Amino acid sequence: MNTIELENYTIAFQEQAYIELNLLINTKAYSSIYILVDSNTQENCSKFLSEKMEANVRIEWIEIEPGEEFKTIATCSEIWKTLSETGADRKSLLINLGGGIVTDIGGFVASSFKRGIDFVHIPTTLLGMVDAAIGGKNGVNLDSLKNQIGIIRPPQMVVVDVGYLSTLPSKEMRSGLAEMLKHGLIANEEYLDNFKDLSQFQVDKLPELIRDSIQIKTKIAEEDPFENGLRMALNFGHTLGHAIESYQMESPSKTKLLHGEAVAIGMILALKLSVDILQFSEEKCDAASQLISQYFKPVTFTSEDVSKVKTYLKHDKKNTGGTINFVLLEKIGQPKLNCKVSDDQINKAFAYYKGLD
Missing domain, CATH: 1.20.1090.10 (Dehydroquinate synthase-like - alpha domain)
Structure with a gap:
């Protein structure tokens, strides 16, 4: 399927998406790459992504708990601390591999860390593919109130691979x-x-x-x-x-x-x-x-x-x-x-x- 070219980012599909992801990584010459996952995507999706990526820089994985109750500023704070403590800088890239909760949190974390670093969404759920990862909205909940804290900022690209859907209930x-x-x-x-x-x-x-x-x-x-x-x-x-x-x-x-x-x-x-x-x-x-x-x-x-x-x-x-x-x-x-x-x-x-x- 042809890539969708938008004003500020691209949405690429299937095998072509990984070609474009690797091109982005090498063209931008990132200093380090961080991949945000929850425990479900770490288990079911991380190995597949690792096999598709071609990067000659340090790669770090950050794992969070799955579930809407963890879509909070507290979770963001832990991620910010991890980024800081492991030497992330303004030339680092954050790849968000997961459903809508991971992409919402990851986009917000990247948009606010050091006043903004690049990020890529790789949605692994149908909801993430058709909604959460599309359009540049990023944010977290305030207690039980949905998406009260956030920012509108697009990723560098969105990778849509329907193969990830085979892991879903x-x-x-x-x-x-x-x-x-x-x-x-x-x-x-x-x-x-x-x-x-x-x-x-x-x-x-x-x-x-x-x-x-x-x-x-x-x-x-x-x-x-x-x-x-x-x-x-x-x-x-x-x-x-x-x-x-x-x-x-x-x-x-x-x-x-x-x-x-x-x-x-x-x-x-x-x-x-x-x-x-x-x-x-x-x-x-x-x-x-x-x-x-x-x-x-x-x-x-x-x-x-x-x-x-x-x-x-x-x-x-x-x-x-x-x-x-x-x-x-x-x-x-x-x-x-x-x-x-x-x-x-x-x-x-x-x-x-x-x-x-």
Whole structure:
């Protein structure tokens, strides 16, 4: 597959990606290379990357714990200390080999260490490939609040190799599919149609679908790199999705949800809100909600749960002046930003979600 050339970085695929990675390493003449992994990617992916890299400089591996609960400033602090203590300088390169948590943390660490060193993302999850590693967003959580601390700064390049996906459990694969479904809903109904019949879904089409999904996201992100307008459309399903993810993470009695699992719920809620507020087609709402439900098991929310989820909405990054702003749909492929939603409308959306069981 052809490399995607963007204004500030490139996204390369399969074997060609390693050719370009090695060219970057040798052209830039880095003083040292650091590779950030979590314990899962250290075990399953590090050997493969080592075999593909050609570098004549010192290589150091930094391993962190896996999981959203470690996506914190404390983790960053440990990485910064390791970089400093082992002699990293402004000509060092940080390669982030892992899922969205590793690339988010690694990008933020690199962007702030010595006021910024180069970094490369090698996402190993579907979510990382189509979302987290694309677009230049890097950052960490503040307690259970998602992505409150961070910076927008692009990597030197992104390496996309679908071979890494063979190491993933099915739950992680579905998490990435949520973002691909979102791309179809906000940008391209024809792309969305690829996922309509689960029984006919062809795995060999996945590399092409991943590239198409990346192109949808990069087109939006390149037009609005700092999220001043159009890029907010990528937050469809994320306002309530992030709130649900944070609530489930912070509640000891609740099952933690992967990012894509929470966003899938958020998208169904946003579809129903789109019907009530923007007269989005009820038929399209039902069809899209059923499509999402094919991939994701239902989660039960009591009225008390819903009330608590709503308290997290005030922390959403799209909010301005204390007003909670939603991204909704007028039509598939036609998102509308900064929509105001009432408490009662949110309750009705949860009732609609419950009725899909």
